Amino acid sequence: MKPLVWIVALAVLSYSTISGMVGHDHHVLIIAGATDGYLSPCGCVKPMSGGLRRRVTAIKQLSVPNMTTVIETGGFVKDSGRQDQMKAEAIAETMKLVKVAAINYGLEEARLGAGMAASLDRLSGEALVATGLGGGAIPVKKFKVSGPFLIGGIDPRIEQIGAALGSKLEPIDESVRALTDEAKESKLVPVLMTRGDLESAEAIAKKHPSLRLIVCSVKSSPYDAPRRVGDTLIVTPGEHAKYVVRIEWDGQAFTAYRFFDLGPEYADDKQAQEVYTAYLARVTSEDLLSMVPRSETDVFAGSAACAPCHAAEQRVWKASAHSKALATLEKEGHDRDPDCTGCHVVGLRSVNGFRSRAITPNLTDVGCESCHGPSKLHAMNPTKHKLAKVGKESCMPCHNTEHSPTFDFDAYWAKIKH
Ligand code: HEC
Ligand code: HEC
Ligand code: HEC
Ligand code: HEC
Structure with missing residues (x-):
């Protein structure tokens, strides 16, 4: 057994x-x-x-x-x-x-x-x-x-x-x-x-x-x-x-x-x-999420801003679990919980990152910039501002052993390849 x-x-x-x-x-x-x-x-x-x-x-x-x-x-x-x-x-x-x-x-x-x-x-x-x-x-x-x-x-x-x-x-x-x-x-x-x-x-x-x-x-x-x-x-x-x-x-x-x-x-x-x-209601009502420490980074464009030029990538992303990651937390009442939200949205720890669904509607979920990093400059002028290559290392902050023990880059990438 x-x-x-x-x-x-x-x-x-x-x-x-x-x-x-x-x-x-x-x-x-x-x-x-x-x-x-x-x-x-x-x-x-x-x-x-x-x-x-x-x-x-x-x-x-x-x-x-x-x-x-x-x-x-x-x-x-x-x-x-x-x-x-x-x-x-x-x-x-x-x-x-x-x-x-x-x-x-x-x-x-x-x-x-x-x-x-x-x-x-x-x-x-x-x-x-x-x-x-x-x-x-x-x-x-x-x-x-x-x-x-x-x-x-x-x-x-x-x-x-x-x-x-x-x-x-x-x-x-x-x-x-x-x-x-x-x-x-x-x-x-x-x-x-x-x-x-x-x-x-x-x-x-x-x-x-x-x-x-x-x-x-x-x-x-x-x-x-x-x-x-x-x-x-x-x-x-x-x-x-x-x-x-x-x-x-x-x-x-x-x-x-x-x-x-x-x-x-x-x-x-x-x-x-x-x-x-x-307990969750207290976490939400004291708005602990808005008090997480944030650092200076480049500016995010939001996942929707990439769509006009990267339609194929956008389609793959939309169909993936990543595009629903905040809804997953909302269903469980954890969407204002600092213990959870960082891995289920874009840039929680950045001064330019996610605040709430209402304030930053394009930084919800695991978006393009969760992996590619802040890309506003690129979105405005893609040939001048090239983005760095990303790979397995971009997954690891979230797919760690505690939250994703079965993570295997090749198998997981195959599901969201774009
Ligand atoms: C910002 C955090 C974050 C990063 C970075 C991230 N993921 Fe995820 N990933 C998640 C979350 C959260 C979920 C679950 C979403 C849900 O179902 O609500 C998930 C789910 C997935 C799933 C779906 C699993 C399934 O069983 O269907 C795949 C596949 C996946 N991630 C692959 C990757 C790969 C490959 C990378 C790196 C290239 C990556 N992820 C980077 C947070 C992240
Ligand atoms: C370190 C990053 C991280 C943190 C923190 C985190 N998650 Fe996740 N979560 C993930 C990843 C990555 C996945 C996808 C795991 C996989 O499929 O291998 C996931 C998947 C999930 C799923 C499963 C979605 C599905 O339907 O399969 C739920 C539910 C979830 N998380 C809720 C929470 C809650 C609630 C908290 C806080 C108590 C939390 N998460 C904190 C990274 C994180
Ligand atoms: C879960 C992490 C993750 C998310 C979310 C994600 N990407 Fe990617 N993306 C990658 C990785 C990793 C590669 C590199 C794959 C490789 O080198 O084979 C990549 C490759 C690309 C490439 C090709 C780059 C090249 O060098 O050829 C483009 C364009 C791209 N992504 C755009 C997007 C857009 C637009 C979105 C949102 C709609 C998005 N990505 C969402 C991880 C992600
Ligand atoms: C105005 C159109 C446009 C927008 C908006 C745009 N891109 Fe691009 N992107 C391009 C073009 C064109 C290239 C190819 C550049 C090259 O090969 O010289 C590119 C290339 C890339 C690459 C490959 C690396 C590189 O810089 O060459 C990635 C990754 C990428 N884009 C991600 C994104 C993400 C994420 C967003 C949204 C935040 C986005 N792009 C928004 C046009 C755009």
Whole structure:
């Protein structure tokens, strides 16, 4: 079977068997995280995995009522601009829909500022934890209790977090010891989320053997089986909000580890869709697209200006997917989204480039000048102003591995040859 078929089969199988199998002492732990700003599968590649809306559906399906704890590793966004703030708030809100118990508050969240911590904490249902920071001015907790678990969170980049917030964090070892001591005292199972990698998680496990589970951060998919150091298991939800991990506590040990790839078999959750739609509406109404940085370039003529002299090229272009690229975004409500529009119009990053369909109607879509560059001078006097030869390199800024993984110049060029 193909991997995708396996994943679908596994997902169906697990859904049908999970609920019935959970015993009295069992408690389910669901682990999500590392959204990295990827709120939605971008649609450029099909089928694509991940996204907040599917994640909520999956978590709801994998939960057992009153016997489930959901945790989130944080790593909401990559930068700290206005759109990142909006994204972080949308992520926090969708996690509240699944009653998230704890979200690890780390550097990416701290960079959004202390004010945003209050907002994220409120929107998530007071879920933020930062074990080395909690109890101070920033509204985060040292630990959260949920079911049999005591959940803590750390990020090894404590100096940078301190600098971002203007507060001092405890050293990592002290934070972890505070977690294990408190767990022992209150007879709870210590679970630690860290924004560090596997190696640093293993080092923590060696130093603090009473930890039962560490959730670490990686730039890949979850492990086929949990890593183990003594009695401590190490797991990860992978990258880009593409997966969730489910594991059960049977009263003595963690068992039944599985991870789920959030493919199209998970429908969008309705409540999460509302949060997502509201997020896109905010992006549009604050007009973030008009604030993208732009540089000086030659002037564009617009695709229509080429038609009188290049009728054959124009026909090929009109029939291609490129001439409909903005409509594609409009259909999905992403046409004012700085995350998407640059590759679906002409010259978004130029002072002379696309502004909106109304203001620059000839710079919509992937136009002639998306590949040939600004050509106004040429259009006015073609023999005097020759255009440079272009080839494969003109495709790559848009057909990159993330948005066009099957790109092959010869095969793709054959479809738009002119
Ligand atoms: C880096 C450039 C880039 C960015 C950014 C980008 N796209 Fe695309 N998009 C592409 C390319 C290239 C394709 C064509 C991929 C292929 O067929 O190989 C595409 C195709 C698509 C398609 C598929 C059209 C179809 O019917 O097959 C959709 C939908 C889409 N993009 C939506 C989005 C959305 C939504 C975003 C933002 C969240 C986005 N894109 C961001 C480059 C980009
Ligand atoms: C400015 C960004 C951009 C550049 C540059 C670009 N493309 Fe595209 N390409 C796109 C987008 C966006 C789509 C998807 C359009 C849609 O369906 O809405 C696409 C779709 C395509 C498709 C259709 C894919 C399909 O499955 O039918 C082909 C073929 C293609 N591009 C070839 C090329 C080639 C070859 C080059 C370079 C010579 C190139 N493109 C340069 C953005 C770009
Ligand atoms: C997706 C990128 C892309 C788009 C869009 C595009 N072109 Fe091209 N065009 C190319 C590439 C690449 C070549 C060179 C092919 C080669 O060298 O064989 C080319 C070749 C040409 C040539 C021939 C150049 C020569 O040296 O013989 C002309 C004329 C031309 N394009 C005009 C247009 C016009 C007019 C449009 C819009 C209607 C357009 N192109 C849209 C990528 C594009
Ligand atoms: C007024 C007619 C006219 C218009 C408008 C025009 N071109 Fe051309 N184009 C020409 C002629 C004529 C040539 C051939 C020049 C030569 O071989 O000396 C040419 C050549 C080209 C070439 C091959 C490279 C070169 O400079 O010789 C490309 C690419 C090209 N045009 C793209 C475009 C694009 C893109 C537009 C629209 C922005 C456009 N042209 C608008 C007449 C025009």
